[in-house]
Amino acid sequence: MAGVVNCRQLALGTGRPKIAVPITGHTTAEILAAVAPIKAAQPDLVEWRVDFYEDVTDAEKLQQTGQQLRAALGNLALLTTFRTHGEGGELALNETAYFQLCHAILVGGFTDALDVERYHDEASVKQVVAQAHQQNVVVIMSNHDFAKTPAQAELVQRLTSMVAWGADIAKIAVMPQSPTDVLTLLAATNEARETLNQPIITMSMGDLGKVSRLAGEVFGSCLSFATVGAASAPGQIAVDRLRPVLDELKLKG
Numbered sequence: 001m002a003g004v005v006n007c008r009q010l011a012l013g014t015g016r017p018k019i020a021v022p023i024t025g026h027t028t029a030e031i032l033a034a035v036a037p038i039k040a041a042q043p044d045l046v047e048w049r050v051d052f053y054e055d056v057t058d059a060e061k062l063q064q065t066g067q068q069l070r071a072a073l074g075n076l077a078l079l080t081t082f083r084t085h086g087e088g089g090e091l092a093l094n095e096t097a098y099f100q101l102c103h104a105i106l107v108g109g110f111t112d113a114l115d116v117e118r119y120h121d122e123a124s125v126k127q128v129v130a131q132a133h134q135q136n137v138v139v140i141m142s143n144h145d146f147a148k149t150p151a152q153a154e155l156v157q158r159l160t161s162m163v164a165w166g167a168d169i170a171k172i173a174v175m176p177q178s179p180t181d182v183l184t185l186l187a188a189t190n191e192a193r194e195t196l197n198q199p200i201i202t203m204s205m206g207d208l209g210k211v212s213r214l215a216g217e218v219f220g221s222c223l224s225f226a227t228v229g230a231a232s233a234p235g236q237i238a239v240d241r242l243r244p245v246l247d248e249l250k251l252k253g
């Protein structure tokens with residue numbers, strides 16, 4: 001049975017799935033302007049998708065904007081994510097640049113959680129994990145397939161390998177080509193929830209997969225990404241429409 005991970009004010013892995021809202025602004029002004037409407041929607045966590053930020057490769061500007069964002073969020077938990085182009089993100093970075101960026105984010109001291117993509121060099125991934133843990137930053141390790149849904153055993157193996165590499169939380173997002181693919185993702189989620197001690201986050205993307213964003217409490221996904229304004233992936237729905245469904249599907253007792 002999966003454990004619980006604390007991230008600022010949040011307990012991830014227990015009760016109703018928590019709600020994350022991405023910020024996809026390109027400039028510091030756009031990023032900071034996104035905060036007020038997001039706070040009004042009362043999500044549990046904010047994800048800053050730094051691959052959308054125009055100055056992401058300038059460590060000083062990144063850290064300054066991150067610190068301003070941190071201050072604007074008050075006590076809301078912040079996850080910082082650089083999604084590489086190969087996994088559906090905005091920008092391609094080589095290995096060195098990707099890990100320099102993870103390092104710069106951690107040195108900036110503004111984030112509560114860091115997304116670390118699983119499919120990079122093992123030693124470098126483990127080094128970032130160690131640095132994050134030294135700074136009490138939660139590591140959400142991730143993998144995305146925007147084309148297809150791998151088999152159930154492969155999905156479970158990927159989540160399991162993230163935990164083996166030090167993830168506090170393991171996350172996988174895949175694209176369904178059929179309703180069966182959605183069932184595969186849900187079955188893998190349920191299996192991983194039963195075999196791993198860490199909370200997991202899973203989603204089947206696009207319209208076909210929307211049901212997976214609603215039913216996390218039933219199948220074992222602890223966080224659902226939803227929108228206030230722009231979406232960061234296909235199939236995300238508005239926070240105001242997601243919250244009542246998560247409440248409705250809450251398991252009592």
Ligand SMILES: O=C1C[C@@](O)(C(=O)O)C[C@@H](O)[C@@H]1O
Nearest residue numbers: 022081173203205225232233
């Ligand atoms: O990993 C994820 C999940 C996601 O891809 C989704 O499908 O909701 C959205 C991303 O912003 C986030 O980093």
